[in-house]
């Protein structure tokens with residue numbers, strides 16, 4: 001390199017080294033402060049959770065509001081999620097249950113949301129995720145609830161209905177699917193495997209590019225990747241984390257039919273989340289099967305100025321064309337307007353359950 005350029009580079013690199021030393025010192029000061037917070041929390045409530053979702057959301061949002069750049073708000077979320085994860089881990093390590101195996105999108109959502117300083121509990125099904133958290137084997141679970149192409153994840157909705165766990169957070173991640181094999185080619189490949197949701201999200205691409213290739217369902221995309229790593233006749237559809245985890249080569253990337261394909265995950269656990277200034281509340285309702293019932297069901301929301309961000313229905317399995325309605329509201333159930341709307345709703349519906357309030361992503 002040109003000597004003059006070298007001379008300009010050197011002081012900048014020295015400055016970065018000096019700044020990194022300061023950052024390191026500050027990170028260690030922060031970690032010690034978090035450890036002290038942890039001790040106080042233990043004195044206050046020995047069995048209480050270390051995880052405070054509302055505090056974590058507020059720490060990140062405050063920094064984003066102070067941020068003058070060029071560091072992006074997205075980078076603040078990614079970096080401070082890791083910092084908080086490490087600090088939390090020094091207080092007590094959080095065990096997170098999710099649908100495995102290694103490299104699944106659920107794993108990515110869990111790591112994005114809770115950071116890397118966690119104990120990973122990989123489960124074989126969504127039912128097992130709920131069971132693990134309910135039994136105290138894991139502190140929290142991370143489950144997909146809706147996809148922008150395929151809609152609701154029905155098993156999660158059913159489990160939310162019957163489980164005593166609370167929703168304590170949400171995380172939406174971009175779902176970027178790749179076709180991958182051991183060799184990086186489709187030579188000798190006789191079938192493609194993925195979770196049914198992923199096969200559905202890539203169906204137009206598969207039909208256009210590989211119309212004759214049989215499609216087989218796997219329990220997860222990570223599981224499909226695990227199989228493809230052992231069986232050269234199988235191509236898997238999964239994310240890049242799975243390619244790394246199972247040492248697979250990408251044959252085609254970004255094969256999802258919708259380039260903006262996203263999945264929203266919910267964090268569940270036995271933790272009540274306190275209000276921040278920007279929350280959501282998820283509830284389940286059922287109304288009698290008669291004309292106007294759904295319209296009336298939602299009237300208390302409008303009357304109290306509460307916005308709805310999502311409405312989903314699931315058959316109640318009574319054979320009577322009755323449904324459970326899954327509603328997401330803006331606001332925390334402890335906010336007066338939301339509390340009033342919920343109290344009014346409760347009086348007029350046949351079934352009412354608050355799944356939880358949590359910081360809005």
Ligand SMILES: O=C(O)C(=O)C[C@]1(C(=O)O)C=C[C@@H](O)C=C1
Pocket residue numbers: 034037038050051052053055056059083084085087088091
């Ligand atoms: O403020 C707390 O309660 C902490 O334990 C500190 C901290 C953090 O690192 O900022 C860590 C874990 C909690 O979930 C929330 C915040």
